Amino acid sequence: MRRSRAGALAALLVAVVVGGGAALAVTQHDGAGAGATPPRPTTTAPSRAAATGASGTPAPGATSGASGAPPSSGSGAGVRTVVVLGDSYSAGNGAGGSTGACYRSPRSAARLYAASVGARAVDASCSGAVVSDLVSPDRAGNPAQDSVVDQRADVVVLTMGGNDVGFGDIVTQCFLLATGARPGGCAEEVSRARGLLPQVQTALTDALLQVRFRMRPDAVLVLRAYPLLAPDRPFVQQGGYDANAGVRELGTDGVAMQDRVVRAVRARVPGGAGARTYLDTSALRLFAGHELGAGGVTGTATAGGTASVPWFDGFQTPGADVADVYHPNALGQAAWAQSLRDFLAPLTR
Template identity: 60%
Template sequence: MRGSTGEEVRVKRWTRLAVPLVAVAVLGGAGLAVAGSSRAPAAPPVERLDKVVLLGDSYSAGNGAGGYLDSCFRTPQSAGRRYAAQVRAAVVDVSCSGAVVADLTHARDQSRPAQVDAVDRTADVVVLTIGGNDVGFGTIVVQCFLFGTGTADGGCADGIQRAWAQLPRLRTDLTAALTQVRSRMRPDATLVLRSYPLLAPDRPLVEQGGYDANRGIRALGRAGTAVQQEAVDAVRASAPGRERTYLDTSAATVFAGHELGAKPAAGAKADPWFVGFGTRGGRQAEVYHPNPAGWAAWGDSLTRFLAPRTR
């Protein structure tokens, strides 16, 4: 697809692949076999592409999957790299744990240039998650899920309220950054922003002061997804040819019922797809990120999302 004109794209014969994912990974030195029954349905055949570029934060890099390649927690088990392997595309991965929206367009230091520098007109697909760190993801997780601080000063409720207050600024910054990413791509290339999992299950978690942390986190997650959609819509409307910019909201469905603390169905065992504070061998940077089973399922959902959007 690299360098193709619109007409060439229409007539090019793609090679379809159906490569099953190997759902076995290592977390903290302990082998974790992922049973096929806990996975989402197998992904459909996908198109043959040349180059996939991965931008964004820990939910792009692969925190929680194990097998890390560097201090950014990049791993072959991330959703984006799984997808690139399925379509047999070269992958350029500049995602990094802890990234914020500003890291897309501005260098953090000499070792971490602006992520957008990795995007050019040879990219067929660009995938990213971004924005969670801008609204205090780490603080919210610690205060709400580890300490259970509820309405205490500086606690869970305060963190969520501060995050709500930052959403308008996030919308503005995210729109500008996505517009810059899109401007470096070919009109026929595909840009996908992925929404985050909701993290908290759909059941009460009452903390200090009677505050329901799960309800607050789920509401914030939905509001964040709405902000992402508004940013994507703004990019799509900004210039001809940019309609190939999408928001993938599959995380809400993929992880439903697999959150930490989710109540299993009658007769079933809990099957969390996240690393918890008590997960054996888990690192702090992995907590409340998908575990190997979660990454396998979310990788499959990315393949299903992109299959009809890369033709």
């Protein structure tokens, strides 16, 4: 979602009034999350010595990341340059401290990771980016993101594809207006997004191949799966449509699509150089139970007796810009940084 503070907020407020919708109460209260772990498309752990086979693996257990500070150093001794590509999830919308036209934050997961291993971060991510922006100038005239990728890159990390399937429209229709099965509503947006996945798969495969060809054969390329936006509990809307179930299913379909992309890149780069291309699905497990609305808005205890704090900005999060909504906050980005460090540790020694 591309940011526009006054304009986008006004548009959403008008949509609420005209559409008769009500904003979902998603604030920073504690809440219990059902948080069932979604299926994981890959199981083979990556290693520098044996970088073949499956496209990647969920990272080992990551810490909760209780502050916006970088995780402790100690991994990634072979990493000197980290290149950050991608969209608002890579740029760190929601974590605070965003600057410039692309709203990049020093608290993004990738930049926190780079700081934790003492590496230089080269950040070309941009809020609102689509797949074509990886390899071509964007609508604002910014150069292709892959123009910053060269032989000095040790790690290239990105999220990409959410805007291509209408991330902003899904958030608006499914969670702000809660339109359910109404014509043009949440159900149609989810169905439309699912129908776009094949063409996103083709475009993202081609773009990542171009990125991969710019990298050294031993450098690591990591495509990160997005967190699932909706908790594992019903949110039944007009016409009986369960928006949470629909959005979660779309999310898991998206991860399966990303897995196919990474496998294609690994297979198509000659000489085995594509083998060091991975899919990091740690977000699926990491954010489970920390979604907006996971435990309601009043805060309840989980079965284990601990409270689940949202790791996303909501419509009512104090100080949040409209385009921060449904993006990881500082807690979420810090935890995601830790999981990235865990994922990359065996690959970068």
